[in-house]
Amino acid sequence: MAVFTPVTLKQADAYLMRYPLGGAKALTPIAEGVENTNYRLETDQGTYVLTLFEGRTDAASLPFCLGLARHLAAHGFPTPAPVLDSEGEMIGALNGRAAAVVNWAAGAWKREPTDKEQYRAGQVLALLHLDAAGYAGQRKNPVGPEAWNALAERCDPAARGVDRKMLDQIQALLPRLAEPWSDPALPHGPIHADYFPDNVLFAENEHGKCDIGGVIDFYFACVDVLAYDLAIALSAWGFDAEGRPMPSALRAFQKGYESVRPLTPAETAALPGLGAAAAVRFTLTRLHDRLFHDPANLVTPKDPAPFFRRLDYWKAAETV
Ligand SMILES: Nc1ncnc2c1ncn2[C@@H]1O[C@H](COP(=O)(O)OP(=O)(O)OP(=O)(O)O)[C@@H](O)[C@H]1O
Numbered sequence: 001m002a003v004f005t006p007v008t009l010k011q012a013d014a015y016l017m018r019y020p021l022g023g024a025k026a027l028t029p030i031a032e033g034v035e036n037t038n039y040r041l042e043t044d045q046g047t048y049v050l051t052l053f054e055g056r057t058d059a060a061s062l063p064f065c066l067g068l069a070r071h072l073a074a075h076g077f078p079t080p081a082p083v084l085d086s087e088g089e090m091i092g093a094l095n096g097r098a099a100a101v102v103n104w105a106a107g108a109w110k111r112e113p114t115d116k117e118q119y120r121a122g123q124v125l126a127l128l129h130l131d132a133a134g135y136a137g138q139r140k141n142p143v144g145p146e147a148w149n150a151l152a153e154r155c156d157p158a159a160r161g162v163d164r165k166m167l168d169q170i171q172a173l174l175p176r177l178a179e180p181w182s183d184p185a186l187p188h189g190p191i192h193a194d195y196f197p198d199n200v201l202f203a204e205n206e207h208g209k210c211d212i213g214g215v216i217d218f219y220f221a222c223v224d225v226l227a228y229d230l231a232i233a234l235s236a237w238g239f240d241a242e243g244r245p246m247p248s249a250l251r252a253f254q255k256g257y258e259s260v261r262p263l264t265p266a267e268t269a270a271l272p273g274l275g276a277a278a279a280v281r282f283t284l285t286r287l288h289d290r291l292f293h294d295p296a297n298l299v300t301p302k303d304p305a306p307f308f309r310r311l312d313y314w315k316a317a318e319t320v
């Protein structure tokens with residue numbers, strides 16, 4: 001369950017005094033997610049998500065992340081907007097944590113997306129890059145190349161057995177993986193940086209068709225290489241639970257992306273290297289979270305091994 005900081009209905013009701021949303025009627029913990037505390041919140045006005053930000057989401061980054069979601073929503077991009085309080089603020093404090101209220105997005109994520117859904121997910125990621133281009137906020141990637149060394153060093157004394165082997169291989173690769181970040185030909189802009197299937201909710205649209213209704217969880221969003229966001233998304237959507245590539249899913253996602261925003265030749269050339277970087281980034285955070293897991297919180301750490309396996313695919317693609 002992703003409730004690290006419990007909130008009672010009474011506390012939520014008191015917190016809501018600052019919002020034009022009426023009183024709190026029901027508060028339900030949300031089981032999914034591993035980073036922050038999330039509750040589904042029903043008020044007199046509607047349904048919302050109440051989020052309390054935990055360890056990895058540094059409060060200083062919230063104006064960028066929530067501001068990007070508001071910017072995108074204002075441009076018609078399918079994402080639930082954060083709600084402003086009566087003083088125009090998006091961020092408050094509750095039970096010792098920074099907190100925000102975000103509109104509820106109906107729908108559910110696809111556990112086994114069809115190729116058509118992969119294509120649509122690719123299109124929507126490209127739309128995000130286009131719609132976000134005018135957003136003036138700045139945030140460095142908190143888990144970009146510089147953070148990988150620190151994560152690896154922190155894991156180093158604790159890693160044993162298969163974790164040790166994985167970490168040794170990663171440490172040997174790290175200097176090369178950062179290379180695309182010194183290529184001035186790669187376009188930059190705001191990126192989501194965690195565009196995984198569980199952050200993309202599909203719902204019935206006004207024409208009765210299933211479509212993406214809400215992209216959520218902008219808490220890793222930052223300004224970075226746009227093609228890196230595609231590489232992250234391909235790594236998240238295009239592989240099975242064991243980390244084996246699903247070629248038609250990979251093709252469909254990228255085709256959808258490029259139907260909206262075709263890659264430049266430099267981006268196409270850099271994609272396998274960026275994919276390898278994405279594989280390592282998520283292997284490292286998962287490894288870190290598993291090695292330093294606090295059994296008192298009931299979140300099940302995610303397995304790093306299937307992400308590590310994605311490296312084989314990306315390394316082979318580099319040599320093609
Ligand atoms: N605006 C929203 N509308 C509907 N459901 C939401 C919304 N925001 C979050 N959720 C639900 O809460 C879950 C966790 O949210 P989120 O992904 O932001 O949490 P997290 O702890 O940052 O998780 P992650 O592990 O993906 O980083 C989502 O999978 C979704 O079920």
Ligand SMILES: N[C@@H](CCO)C(=O)O
Pocket residue numbers: 034035194196282285286302
């Ligand atoms: N999407 C991440 C977790 C949230 O940051 C992962 O699957 O490792």
